[in-house]
Amino acid sequence: MAVEELFRSEGRAADQARTLKMTPNFVQTAEGSVLIEVGHTRVLCNASIEPTVPGWMRNSGKGWVTAEYSMLPRATLTRTPRESERGKIGGRTHEIQRLIGRSLRSVMDLKALGERSIVLDCDVIQADGGTRTAAITGAATALAIALNKLVSAGTLKASPMREMVAATSVGIVDGRVLLDLAYEEDARAEVDMNVVMTASGGFVETQATAEREPYSRAQLDEMLRVSEAGIQQLLKAQQECLQRAV
Amino acid sequence: MAVEELFRSEGRAADQARTLKMTPNFVQTAEGSVLIEVGHTRVLCNASIEPTVPGWMRNSGKGWVTAEYSMLPRATLTRTPRESERGKIGGRTHEIQRLIGRSLRSVMDLKALGERSIVLDCDVIQADGGTRTAAITGAATALAIALNKLVSAGTLKASPMREMVAATSVGIVDGRVLLDLAYEEDARAEVDMNVVMTASGGFVETQATAEREPYSRAQLDEMLRVSEAGIQQLLKAQQECLQRAV
């Protein structure tokens, strides 16, 4: 069918990522805002700076960074009911927003941030696989934009973000290691892996899940190698986006 | 402050609407999709066709059209918590999505639609006043696009939408009747009115609410007059958007 065709990753090499586009300041209401597009996947990432921290952190002298993730009902080819309608947040959403929050905090100096919270809202406008890794890459950029504004305004002397962080997915489909899975590939994958990495090359999160059958150590090594290369491109695109944001 | 300035409706005449832009097919995943921008207000309206009707309508031979409305947390200048996080939908949201649904059904021949449901998801990307009326205008267009596709595909012989419908807001600020209130104006308004009208000039909904003090019959008449003119422009823009959608 035409629609399926549209979302199939065509002509890409196994280790080739999809076309990437990052638009800074997509909304004017947020302190930091980035629309990230990875192929057909589009995620709007907005950073909100709030003057308080959660109750359990009060008087710790430290700040907090957290994330919320949601899909618009029609981000997918068939409509997904809203979590607000069902009255509760599903397990998948919880898992993803915890991953985004951990990834961002790993590059933050929370003491230097001071007692403020930053919430990163990651809303998926259109979903074609890799929404959680796109959200991390976009949210890190929106976070950097918001922090740079605090520095420009003189509120902070230097950005408390030690370095940038980005993420990609990699998987094994029909026995082949493929970078940056589109939805149709992801649905067929034997193994699905997310890799979150910092600009200086350290790992923040590596999570490889066998969806159908176990994977070997050699396959794990190959997935790590391919994803590292993919993340270099994302880190470069983030820098360009940050410059355009000013 | 700069940010407030940005959202103030400057230089507009009292009966002049804000700049309007409608982008058809904003997402490729939905049967009908329109991004409507009314000044700084931006609402994404997606139509989903579903093969069943709610339980209480089964075997009635009739279809159903309903709407859901939501704001992204950072559509506003200060972040609004998600309704999915709070576990329930607020009164304002309920009121708005019922208004959108009623407005769309008023121009539908539900019998001709047959036993299918169409859900219109109206997600506010950025809010600067008039989100509910923008949602009605955008959703009506997304609905028309989706129905036209059913006709093109031969599923329906003719569109079961009898005519188009559009909506605008009008209000009384400092004693003056103003068309299409921006947020800053709406917050100061004594009276706030929403008018929903069909292409043939019939009213679907007129709702005028005194926020501070009661209004006279003469003021009501003036608000009705001004809003009718505003809706003519919206109906024209809908037609252009429908042509670009093909």
Place this chain on the structure above:
Amino acid sequence: MAVEELFRSEGRAADQARTLKMTPNFVQTAEGSVLIEVGHTRVLCNASIEPTVPGWMRNSGKGWVTAEYSMLPRATLTRTPRESERGKIGGRTHEIQRLIGRSLRSVMDLKALGERSIVLDCDVIQADGGTRTAAITGAATALAIALNKLVSAGTLKASPMREMVAATSVGIVDGRVLLDLAYEEDARAEVDMNVVMTASGGFVETQATAEREPYSRAQLDEMLRVSEAGIQQLLKAQQECLQRAV
């Protein structure tokens, strides 16, 4: 059937309201209490004065008036499940209680009230159409009773209620404008309108909804004219009830 007969508005002229009865002090536990009966519709309206205001109003020096609306499960001919059982309040309920609250606040001097809240509980004992407008008329009276007690007790020097407010419904059934619709008429109406008006003749809310097909400007004018006359009677009955309350 006998039961349906019972609730049909018989012999009434098009612009004639149903029999009205208001019983002050129906319960002895509340600061203000009125049982309002409009034909077969019966709503118990109780006012509760509370010494605090919602968090977002604290230290504003102003008071707050709000309303809650609910139907007993067997107020209707077929039983309606309780909202407490379903764990959430429906959209219709939200819409109604927001309307009641807005209507009452429009005639209140919230500054003169001081930092207190008044909650108006409107519980429908029996429903035969027009419950929301009966609730406004009854709740305004219960509110006045409660405030008069504060004045009698010397807590307030004068009642912070600037004037009375009352409401009625009007609609178009089979092309005819009818005042004060009973349930059976409301179910068949093409257009349904609620009008909320103050003693001095100002409008607080006018909301006309096309349930089946759009209405013309001439029809809107006629509905406004008929409802104004109906509200005069309600305002008179409120005064009598207030006198009996002492």
Place this chain on the structure above:
Amino acid sequence: MAVEELFRSEGRAADQARTLKMTPNFVQTAEGSVLIEVGHTRVLCNASIEPTVPGWMRNSGKGWVTAEYSMLPRATLTRTPRESERGKIGGRTHEIQRLIGRSLRSVMDLKALGERSIVLDCDVIQADGGTRTAAITGAATALAIALNKLVSAGTLKASPMREMVAATSVGIVDGRVLLDLAYEEDARAEVDMNVVMTASGGFVETQATAEREPYSRAQLDEMLRVSEAGIQQLLKAQQECLQRAV
């Protein structure tokens, strides 16, 4: 204070119940309806006959009788928030509605009822102690009225209610056994007991709870004796109400 005075049980003998009044057919919408007044306590009991049984009873050939209990927010001297607002039903409510349901089922021949459900809605209009026992006494009467109608209509050959059932409270206050506690007495009671009994003198439920300190066997015997006498009066009043209901 005047209000407190109002609710104090004055001049009553220790084994004397409060004034009792039962109004049949209080609402016209329900199959069975009784307003029961026990002193200042007023509970509206409505019976609804529904054509189905809960899923777990389907195809059992038996019917079901259940109850729901709720207090209007201003049934009490200080306002109690609605359970629908809090989104869940409290433990006290659960306990009471289970007790009412069990009491009614104990005198029903569920097989003779056939596969139908009867829901007894017990809504407290004004609360001055003893609401759960008043609810049982009133609900049993509303149930009998509804079943008699099924017999009159020829739907059932005979009422599947084997006998009547009624309930009262008894307690120990300052060491004295008192029948039918008003709120102010209940609040001070050392022991609080509910007794549910059938017309033929069998116990359906006896529940004695030490609120402050344990009670002896002799005290339990005395409470049983006093409550039996009180229940005889209730059973007589039920019969009179049933006759007036026709």
Place this chain on the structure above:
Amino acid sequence: MAVEELFRSEGRAADQARTLKMTPNFVQTAEGSVLIEVGHTRVLCNASIEPTVPGWMRNSGKGWVTAEYSMLPRATLTRTPRESERGKIGGRTHEIQRLIGRSLRSVMDLKALGERSIVLDCDVIQADGGTRTAAITGAATALAIALNKLVSAGTLKASPMREMVAATSVGIVDGRVLLDLAYEEDARAEVDMNVVMTASGGFVETQATAEREPYSRAQLDEMLRVSEAGIQQLLKAQQECLQRAV
């Protein structure tokens, strides 16, 4: 079937309780911990001392004791869905945890406890009837252990628990009064009774419920007699457990 056999109370006399075993300090994380086994029924009772009281008790100078009760999903022969999954606590659970809390508070000097809360978590590992009475007996012991630790640590001068309290069930099965019903007996019982009693012989709660048909006064007396004897054994076992706990 073998499984049913397993849980049938064999060879027991009518007034003979099941084998009882109480293991103190079953977990090392809680201030007081007892695993109570009554036949196949096993309940883990843990006491937690918390430094604050609920909001409505603050500054009263008194402490609070409360209980929570839950069944592991597979405590029963067929799996019972978790209440956390369903998002709300059922009526049976509410009823039981209120009973446990009341029973424990009846032997506490809450003033002597001071402004602290003690929560008793009663989690049913395996259910074969009598879980609520086992929970009371076990929780009272866990509570005593926790309080003794506060005395040992010098935080309190003496235990604020005035005496021990224990509970058992008794019922009428096929017309015979039986002590300590196992599940299979309970399911067939005509009458089910719970008796909660203190070491000094006072009643805290006696609740006898007719599940099928009413019971006579003579049957009530017999049930009280049999249960008193059963409770003596429980009180003795509690003392032994307290000694082993040190």
Place this chain on the structure above:
Amino acid sequence: MAVEELFRSEGRAADQARTLKMTPNFVQTAEGSVLIEVGHTRVLCNASIEPTVPGWMRNSGKGWVTAEYSMLPRATLTRTPRESERGKIGGRTHEIQRLIGRSLRSVMDLKALGERSIVLDCDVIQADGGTRTAAITGAATALAIALNKLVSAGTLKASPMREMVAATSVGIVDGRVLLDLAYEEDARAEVDMNVVMTASGGFVETQATAEREPYSRAQLDEMLRVSEAGIQQLLKAQQECLQRAV
């Protein structure tokens, strides 16, 4: 403090796991039951076989395996409120039960299972770190026991579990790679990793999370090496437990 001492892993080598104990048939009510103890961590794992599959799998000819995870409130040194009380399941719980379910399904032939569901309830009795990996190891064993019973009963010809699966944690504390972290170590860890592995040596899940600072590829390799050795011991213990279960 004494309590902290108790839970500190003393004398263990960096690559040495804690004492392991697995008790089969801990409850008699479930088809498969294992109490797993890893040091002070104790998790009760019960398998329930149900005759149906979730709606979205019906008529697929395949079975389903899922898991639920919960902590008793007093499994931890300070009490954790129940998720049933809060009315919703937290993100951590969701994340864990999804991990357990995926791990078990990876070694199942769901087609050979046929249209049945198996739910693995993992309830933490006492928590001292590593509860999710203990739950996987214990649940896999309970699952094997339940399936072996289906084979013994002749319901299935062979167990649809292709091989066993077990899990352990590993982490980096003060720069050193440590196997099987206890709570106190986990709280201080820079990196925390969970490894799920099958008997034949394939990975099902490897998830390494930087809690404080990023980790290098060399550290990841070392963590993988150490955890593989630890899992061999777990697989051996599972076999012994399965033999004792018969």
